[in-house]
Amino acid sequence: MTPALQAFALRQVMPNGRARIHSGTLTWVGQVQPGPECSTYELQIDHRPRRLPTVRVLAPALKPNDQGLLPHVYSDGTLCLHDEGEWHSKMLLSQTILPWASEWLFYYELWLASDTWFGDGPERLDPVSQSEILHPYG
Amino acid sequence: MTIAPTSTRPGSLNALLADGLRSLDITADERALVVSRYQALGATFDDHWAATRGHNVIRPQGSFLLGTVVRNVHRNDDIDIDVVATRDVDKTSLTQAELKADCGIAVERFATTIGNHPGVSECHRCWTLHWQGMHLDLLPALPNREPYESGVWITDRDVRQWLQSDPAGYAGWFRQRMEQQLLAERQRVAMSKRLDIEQVPDWQVKTTLQQAVQALKRHRDIYFADHLEDRPASIILTTLAALAYTGGDDVYEVLRDLTARMGGFVERTGGLWVVSNPVLPQENFADGWASNSSRAGWFFRWLEQATIDFQGFGGKLGLDFTIPKFGAVFGERFAKAAAAGAGHSLYGASTSNKLFVSSGGTLAAGRLASTDRSVRGHGFAGGTRN
Numbered sequence: 001m002t003p004a005l006q007a008f009a010l011r012q013v014m015p016n017g018r019a020r021i022h023s024g025t026l027t028w029v030g031q032v033q034p035g036p037e038c039s040t041y042e043l044q045i046d047h048r049p050r051r052l053p054t055v056r057v058l059a060p061a062l063k064p065n066d067q068g069l070l071p072h073v074y075s076d077g078t079l080c081l082h083d084e085g086e087w088h089s090k091m092l093l094s095q096t097i098l099p100w101a102s103e104w105l106f107y108y109e110l111w112l113a114s115d116t117w118f119g120d121g122p123e124r125l126d127p128v129s130q131s132e133i134l135h136p137y138g
Numbered sequence: 139m140t141i142a143p144t145s146t147r148p149g150s151l152n153a154l155l156a157d158g159l160r161s162l163d164i165t166a167d168e169r170a171l172v173v174s175r176y177q178a179l180g181a182t183f184d185d186h187w188a189a190t191r192g193h194n195v196i197r198p199q200g201s202f203l204l205g206t207v208v209r210n211v212h213r214n215d216d217i218d219i220d221v222v223a224t225r226d227v228d229k230t231s232l233t234q235a236e237l238k239a240d241c242g243i244a245v246e247r248f249a250t251t252i253g254n255h256p257g258v259s260e261c262h263r264c265w266t267l268h269w270q271g272m273h274l275d276l277l278p279a280l281p282n283r284e285p286y287e288s289g290v291w292i293t294d295r296d297v298r299q300w301l302q303s304d305p306a307g308y309a310g311w312f313r314q315r316m317e318q319q320l321l322a323e324r325q326r327v328a329m330s331k332r333l334d335i336e337q338v339p340d341w342q343v344k345t346t347l348q349q350a351v352q353a354l355k356r357h358r359d360i361y362f363a364d365h366l367e368d369r370p371a372s373i374i375l376t377t378l379a380a381l382a383y384t385g386g387d388d389v390y391e392v393l394r395d396l397t398a399r400m401g402g403f404v405e406r407t408g409g410l411w412v413v414s415n416p417v418l419p420q421e422n423f424a425d426g427w428a429s430n431s432s433r434a435g436w437f438f439r440w441l442e443q444a445t446i447d448f449q450g451f452g453g454k455l456g457l458d459f460t461i462p463k464f465g466a467v468f469g470e471r472f473a474k475a476a477a478a479g480a481g482h483s484l485y486g487a488s489t490s491n492k493l494f495v496s497s498g499g500t501l502a503a504g505r506l507a508s509t510d511r512s513v514r515g516h517g518f519a520g521g522t523r524n
Contacts, residue, residue: 013497013511032499035149035480039456072518083517091514099495099513106149106484106501110477112458118481119518121489133518 001090006047009094024049029058032098034106041105045093053093054078055101062137063112069134071117072104077137079104146503148483151390151451151460156344157479158464158472159352159389164207164217168272169341172202175274176221179248179267183223186244192226192281199277199305204312205341206351206376210273211359211469212366217272222305224279224290229300234293241265241278262295279303286417307417308373315380319345319387346392347383351376353393356468357444368436374413374423378403381416390451397445401438488515 003026007019010028017030026047033040039060047053056078064070072080081087081100107119116125117133124130146153164172180196187194200220201207209215223241232240242258245265249258257268267274279290280300288306293299313320321335323343328335354375362369378400386392404424405412411434415421427433447467451460457480465473487493487503494502494510502510 013495014499015497033455034499034501035457036147036500037149037151037154037452037455037457037460080519081516083519086516095511096514096516098499099493099501099511100516102495102499102501103484103488103493103513104518106457107481109149109457110461110481113461114474114477116477116481118478118485121485122482 001092003047003049006093009092010045010098013094014098026093028093032102032105034102034109038106038109043098043101045097045101047093050089052087053097055081055097055104057105062108064137065115065134067134068136068138070137071108071111071133071135072119073135073137075136146483147506148487148501148503149457149480152388153483154457154460154464154476154480155353155389155393155451156349157483158468158476159344159349159356160479161471161475162208162215162352162356162468163344164202168217171272172198172217172219172274175252175267175269175272176219178252179221179223179245179274179276182248182251183241183244186240186247187225190225190227194224194226196221196223196276197306199309201355201372203305203309204351204376205344205348206355206372208352208355208359209471211356212363213273214271215471219272219274220277221274222277222279222290222292224281226281229280229282229291234297234300237278237280238263238265238293238297241276245276263293263297289418302418302421304415304417308415311416312376312380313340315383316345316347316385319347319385322387346386346389347380349389350383350392350396351379353389353448353468354379354396354444356472357447358440360467360469361440361443362436368433370433370437370440371423371426374437375400377413377416377423390448393448394445397441397448401441404434404437488513491515 003021003024006026007021007028010017010019014030017028019026019028028045029042031040031042042058044056044058045053062070074080079101081097081104087096103119107117111117117130120133176196176198183194183196198219199222202219207217210218225237242260242265245258245267249256249267254269259266259268264275264277277292279292282289282291282302286304286307289302289304291300292303294301320340320343323345324335324338327343328338355372358369358375379396381403382396382400411424411427412422413424415423451463461473461477464476483503484501492504493513494505495513496502496507496510
């Protein structure tokens, strides 16, 4: 899937987003609201050729816990949205990475409210599983 | 115990409130236990009253019958159930005190013969059976077939006079106030489970009126936590809410509408505050406000606060704002259930391939618009990026 096609597909579903292609790298910035009572977040998706896309929350700033940890993030501050092999370059960002980021943000707000990450299912609500998903942020 | 709609926006105020309220409601298992217990109690009373040839009955009343049970926040979130034991004899044949004492004998006998041996205590006009997590108040009564077949005589708090009451008639009136919604809910559940509507009993669904009454009662219980004696009776909240109810399938909108209008149904007659029993107009549910004039003031102050609190839920975006607000207004049990309900709803939709996304990135459990797109299932990982 070419960057131009990815940008086109993103514009179809997120007309207010801004896509830029430079040296084969797609950078998209747009706003998502995961649920009717959720905050609106500004996201940046970067997709370089032959690399997995990355998603960063630009605003509002994410709030790690007192130990500086957040669930399911990489050490570079990007969101971890899928397991290995779940995404490949023939997939549209607009149908995968973008809604997956929305899901992440939905679970993130619940995590802020309840200290529980529900995104890994009901079998992973125990304290050990919950602590295993926390990673340093920022 | 109610069944969630098939297509919803996880995290909407309607869905969050419904999940929170479900955690305050009686569960299906608890309901079955209540039924088995009052049936067993009925068998003991049948035996005890074997000499009375009439139609002795033990029937649930109050919130269990109305579908508005709310766990008692002041008693460890236990379930309180009310039943009426009606002995089919004329009220000239025994005194109020004799009837109450007679019921007490049967209640004690029941408590010693049934497993788990519940504790027994006596209150002004009833007997209470105590199990772990559940309390059952038994109100002694005699039949009073005027003006309606369902009427009963109960004793006053001093056990000296007979008072008219009609809990079954009241339940019928309450049901009538939400009849269309009840039918629609049963139909929706029947369709989603491919059943006939007759196979979906009333208790398996919840209308927005029932949910709103539960929310009002819980709000009241927390608002009056430090002075329970001033709180308005559940029957007053239930009656005013039912009078103000005009339907609607979004409990948040219904709650806002009810709190804005229900105060207008309190009447002022001859210097007295009046909330009439709709099926026994001579009964004033607010008669206690006459002996304690501050009660009316407390009711209106509480109603104003409830109005502000309910409007406040939608005052700012962010589940991390709304859910803690629920905790402050309805308690931690409610807030946890609202969060868990939203999380499980989203996760369940994702794992069953029923998660959709709308323009703007808003998620839905089920397709709500033709332009919504299905979201592919996935897991989350994290740590160090290679």
